[in-house]
Amino acid sequence: MSMNSAPAIEASGLVKTFGGNRALDGVDLVVPAEGVFGFLGPNGAGKTTSIRVLATLSPPDAGTARVLGHDVVREADRVRERISLTGQFASMDEELTGFENLTILARLLGFTRAGARNRADELLDGFGLAEAGGRTVKTYSGGMRRRLDVAASIIISPDLLFLDEPTTGLDPRSRNQVWAIVRALAREGTTVLLTTQYLDEADQLADRLAVIDRGRIIAEGTPSQLKTSVGAGTVQVHVRDPARRSEAGRLLAEALGTPVQTGSDETALSARADDPGRASVALAGLARAGIDLTAFALAHPSLDEVFLALTGHRAETDTDTDAHTDAHADTHQEKTA
Amino acid sequence: MTTTPVPHGSAGLPDRALRDALATRPRPPRTGPLSASLTLAWRALLKIKHVPEQLADAIMIPILFTVMFTYLFGGAMAGSTHEYLQFLLPGTMVFAVLLITVYAGVNLKNDVTRGIADRFRSMPIWRPALLVGGLISDAGRNLLAAGLVVALGLVMGFRPAGGVIGVLLAVGLVLVFAFGLSWVWATLGLVLRTPSAISAVSFLVQFPLTFASNVFVDPQTMPGWLRTFVRFNPVSQLVEAVRGLMNGTAQASRIAAVLLASGLLVAVFAPLTMRLYRNQT
Ligand SMILES: Nc1ncnc2c1ncn2[C@@H]1O[C@H](COP(=O)(O)OP(=O)(O)OP(=O)(O)O)[C@@H](O)[C@H]1O
Numbered sequence A: 001m002s003m004n005s006a007p008a009i010e011a012s013g014l015v016k017t018f019g020g021n022r023a024l025d026g027v028d029l030v031v032p033a034e035g036v037f038g039f040l041g042p043n044g045a046g047k048t049t050s051i052r053v054l055a056t057l058s059p060p061d062a063g064t065a066r067v068l069g070h071d072v073v074r075e076a077d078r079v080r081e082r083i084s085l086t087g088q089f090a091s092m093d094e095e096l097t098g099f100e101n102l103t104i105l106a107r108l109l110g111f112t113r114a115g116a117r118n119r120a121d122e123l124l125d126g127f128g129l130a131e132a133g134g135r136t137v138k139t140y141s142g143g144m145r146r147r148l149d150v151a152a153s154i155i156i157s158p159d160l161l162f163l164d165e166p167t168t169g170l171d172p173r174s175r176n177q178v179w180a181i182v183r184a185l186a187r188e189g190t191t192v193l194l195t196t197q198y199l200d201e202a203d204q205l206a207d208r209l210a211v212i213d214r215g216r217i218i219a220e221g222t223p224s225q226l227k228t229s230v231g232a233g234t235v236q237v238h239v240r241d242p243a244r245r246s247e248a249g250r251l252l253a254e255a256l257g258t259p260v261q262t263g264s265d266e267t268a269l270s271a272r273a274d275d276p277g278r279a280s281v282a283l284a285g286l287a288r289a290g291i292d293l294t295a296f297a298l299a300h301p302s303l304d305e306v307f308l309a310l311t312g313h314r315a316e317t318d319t320d321t322d323a324h325t326d327a328h329a330d331t332h333q334e335k336t337a
Numbered sequence B: 001m002t003t004t005p006v007p008h009g010s011a012g013l014p015d016r017a018l019r020d021a022l023a024t025r026p027r028p029p030r031t032g033p034l035s036a037s038l039t040l041a042w043r044a045l046l047k048i049k050h051v052p053e054q055l056a057d058a059i060m061i062p063i064l065f066t067v068m069f070t071y072l073f074g075g076a077m078a079g080s081t082h083e084y085l086q087f088l089l090p091g092t093m094v095f096a097v098l099l100i101t102v103y104a105g106v107n108l109k110n111d112v113t114r115g116i117a118d119r120f121r122s123m124p125i126w127r128p129a130l131l132v133g134g135l136i137s138d139a140g141r142n143l144l145a146a147g148l149v150v151a152l153g154l155v156m157g158f159r160p161a162g163g164v165i166g167v168l169l170a171v172g173l174v175l176v177f178a179f180g181l182s183w184v185w186a187t188l189g190l191v192l193r194t195p196s197a198i199s200a201v202s203f204l205v206q207f208p209l210t211f212a213s214n215v216f217v218d219p220q221t222m223p224g225w226l227r228t229f230v231r232f233n234p235v236s237q238l239v240e241a242v243r244g245l246m247n248g249t250a251q252a253s254r255i256a257a258v259l260l261a262s263g264l265l266v267a268v269f270a271p272l273t274m275r276l277y278r279n280q281t
């Protein structure tokens, strides 16, 4: 598909209410018909609800959406012919084998008996499930289930594939496998809309992304556009003596003129630097005060910080926040190195 | 942003095979309603192959009730077990089949809660296929239960005056009514929250309807108010028609009444189920 073809998704003013809860509160979204589009937001932001509306599973209460040029309500059938959905939770028959699951879906899509079996085998091979194909899905690990779920969605290559949190709960190796599949799909011409709560995932995979919070799109652009909109970067330091962290924080805040963030690591501090020049001044100030550092870095803002700046609250409230921020810092250093 | 290209195979996936699997190829023609429904009926059969326990009810209920009621009540209620069996067997068949129709709702509910229904709903297939496919495989289950009752009855000495034709027509009539009733459970499957709630409702409805009927005893012995209830109870109508067919004394009006009732159930509950299925959020 070429750059200037019509967008894969054009949604405007989508509203979806559950009881008194506005899960979607006027979602406007344009997704180009190319590459990977990241849809980022915390728990309950409305990611799954948006996907269900766009995949014709749930009609919006207000607003309109065109997917691949067809209205999701009036031309739902036309839309379904060209999209595929891998939902947030596994949607395979646990009692059946991986092979049987894929064969049934292929038959439903019009493959002949023999054609369906071949296609199932081909997908199992490609997704590293050849050996597990004859076992019931009940016995699969989380990563294997996820791959089977994705395989089931591409029995016929869709023009647009919705992946709802494809890597949540996967270990790094399984996550990398899913990422490899997503990249390969995008290379073969499928537009992928992927939701995630992981900022580093959006950063790694997405060509463009939208940030959703409380049922509204609060930002849209390339990952780097979103980052630069927040400022030049972040000064991250680790002090040798935890007792001096608060003193170091005061000095940093003075020199940078921005608030200081502290993580659960009692030696860590970070603060936004709008101007790289002031970052060096700040570090010099710490040295003058005799505060020893074990590490320091000037990082581009992470999407976590982007999120904080956009919404005024952090993206993730659960305990793995720090783990993720760290993971992000690592990948970032690899890239800049 | 330019994503760093990951060389094939780096994630532990077979590179050639992955590329082959993703390559676009011509799309097969769309399936029609019948073949989509049959595929989904085949899916239900595959599940039974993997979990044969699913058939426990369809096997145990017919055996248990035919044997138990015949020998338990036979002597007391009809003087001899042999005579009672002649009276009881058509009723047992109705009773056994109607009890297991609840699977129509339970299986649908499971597919909906596990997200499998969502996958089918997002595919370009005839939407009622999941429901119809389920009902086709349910018909197989119902046939098994009915067949077991008849086979067991024949072994125990049941001699239908209606002959082979009469028995086959009787089984057919029960399956038709069961099909109508299944739509009620399918509707409940989309309305109630859990599969066990559906089973509970089905027991609450079916027990009074089967026991306060002519399945087990002749209503002549009942008090007047109960006799009125029994007479208008649709299960009694069905049992009367089935007895007639098996005994060779069938009355067209009774059979027509059962067919009409089945048709009404379908006319009301099939569109209702479809509506609920389509409009899930
Ligand atoms: N079927 C439903 N009935 C009632 N409320 C719902 C339903 N589906 C979603 N909601 C509510 O709508 C809001 C958005 O939910 P949604 O599932 O779209 O969030 P999400 O971004 O996918 O979150 P998560 O990351 O946890 O998957 C939440 O407040 C949720 O409780």
Ligand SMILES: [Mg+2]
Binding pocket: A047, A048, A049, A088, A164
């Ligand atoms: Mg979700």
